[in-house]
Amino acid sequence: xxxxxxxxxxxxEVADDLDLPQHVLRFWETRFLQIKPMKRGGGRRYYRPExxxxxxxxxxxxxxxxxxxxxxxxxLKMNGNKFVAAIASxxxxxxxxxxxxxxxxxxQPKLGNPDDDQIVGRAKVPTSRRFFSFGGGGDxxxxxxxxxxxxxxxxxxxxxxxxxxxxxxxxxxxxxx
Numbered sequence: 001x002x003x004x005x006x007x008x009x010x011x012x013e014v015a016d017d018l019d020l021p022q023h024v025l026r027f028w029e030t031r032f033l034q035i036k037p038m039k040r041g042g043g044r045r046y047y048r049p050e051x052x053x054x055x056x057x058x059x060x061x062x063x064x065x066x067x068x069x070x071x072x073x074x075x076l077k078m079n080g081n082k083f084v085a086a087i088a089s090x091x092x093x094x095x096x097x098x099x100x101x102x103x104x105x106x107x108q109p110k111l112g113n114p115d116d117d118q119i120v121g122r123a124k125v126p127t128s129r130r131f132f133s134f135g136g137g138g139d140x141x142x143x144x145x146x147x148x149x150x151x152x153x154x155x156x157x158x159x160x161x162x163x164x165x166x167x168x169x170x171x172x173x174x175x176x177x
């Protein structure tokens with residue numbers, strides 16, 4: 001027997017619908033304060049249709065678009081629940097209407113600025129542009145001698161950025177394992 005589209009869903013039904021384990025939904029409740037399932041006696045969770053739509057939006061942004069949890073939190077804070085739910089459903093009219101409403105409220109919706117820490121794989125460069133210090137000196141050493149060649153200040157910064165990117169890739173790979 002099929003449930004009505006307006007019926008509340010249990011955590012197992014929502015997990016099956018989103019193709020996620022139940023513990024992920026419980027974890028998301030701790031990270032996204034907008035997810036508030038109704039809890040009955042014994043702690044059973046019942047998700048409203050709006051909760052399910054929001055969860056679909058969060059899942060879509062995290063798994064299909066590569067957003068981080070922090071990035072989705074920023075989107076929710078800036079644009080609201082309906083915006084994220086509309087993105088997942090592909091309802092461009094609603095997304096544009098909500099974006100226009102945010103413009104009226106002097107708030108610009110953002111979908112992923114490369115300068116923000118919102119998308120996996122685009123690691124932020126440390127503000128000092130340094131990861132490890134070569135030698136004992138700071139930036140007053142314009143060149144560092146390595147054997148017969150020397151590394152200039154700009155090349156050193158590029159090497160440090162590359163090292164940071166590699167370490168970030170290693171961290172992401174370690175998370176998958």
